[in-house]
Amino acid sequence: MAASSGNPEVKLLGVRLSPFVIRAGIALNLKEVQYEFLEEKFGAKSELLLKSNPVYKKMPVLIHDGKSICESMIIVQYIDDVWAGSGTTLMPTDPYDKAMHRFWTAYFDDKFFNSLFSLIYIMSQTEEAKAEAKEQMRAVLQLLEEAFVKISKGKPFFGGDTIKYLDIALGSFLGWMRATEEIIDLKLLDDARIPLLCTWAENFCNNEAVQNASPETDKIVEFVKFLWSEYIPGLPPAK
CATH class of the missing domain: 1.20.1050.10 (Glutathione S-transferase Yfyf (Class Pi); Chain A, domain 2)
Known part of the structure; x- marks a missing residue:
């Protein structure tokens, strides 16, 4: 999905079959966030991936307004925090x-x-x-x-x-x-x-x-x- 007008650009980088990438996709959907999916080729590491996650060089990577967030459950938490007023709350409040x-x-x-x-x-x-x-x-x-x-x-x-x-x-x-x-x-x-x-x-x-x-x-x-x-x-x- 393309990023909606009026919102900072949101991109998800990864391989669709990865369960860790799936986590980020589910979180974005539950929060009703429009985003662009950037498909990585399995077995290769794109220049964008290496630039976005220079520490682990792994997927997924969420790119939000030009900033990179890495590690699947950190991404889930980030999505919940940034879009707190949209969709389903992902983290319990208690x-x-x-x-x-x-x-x-x-x-x-x-x-x-x-x-x-x-x-x-x-x-x-x-x-x-x-x-x-x-x-x-x-x-x-x-x-x-x-x-x-x-x-x-x-x-x-x-x-x-x-x-x-x-x-x-x-x-x-x-x-x-x-x-x-x-x-x-x-x-x-x-x-x-x-x-x-x-x-x-x-x-x-x-x-x-x-x-x-x-x-x-x-x-x-x-x-x-x-x-x-x-x-x-x-x-x-x-x-």
Whole structure:
């Protein structure tokens, strides 16, 4: 979307399939901010990216009025602060609730990211290693199920009645979870194990702001299979 007239220019730099880029896109949509998406080529770093994020040289980067903001959840917080009077408030106002959203986001980024991608990498290892990787992922999801009970307070989202900071952090990975399920034939969003998280995932994905920022699962599957064949030696052929 092009930046609207009368507003400072807003651009989002990244690869559409990246869950971290998806976070920023969802936040912008929820805040009803018009922006221009600048697509990066996977495996390459454009001059604009290197200039905009010279420290980490990673995506996403939000460019607002000529200034660069980096790191996905810092971008989400920035969007919420700058466009405070527009759309949905993304961060809880209660200090304790705010702390819990930040705590579980940090836990998720620390544990879930590595667990998810290790499921693919581990497919060339022993059956014992595969079983251990699957159990680690299930343990992470079970903890998130228990956290949802406490944080949501019986409402549809971690943020209560609306999607907020922690919902965005977790929900940006749902497409990658479904792609992983398809590729390695493992049920992650299991109604029998984590029914509340499964219902939350359905509610999250039905949101229009989420849908407009999220790629189709089959495109993620295709991309993961490409990574599988190109960058993970020793794995069996992708199905």
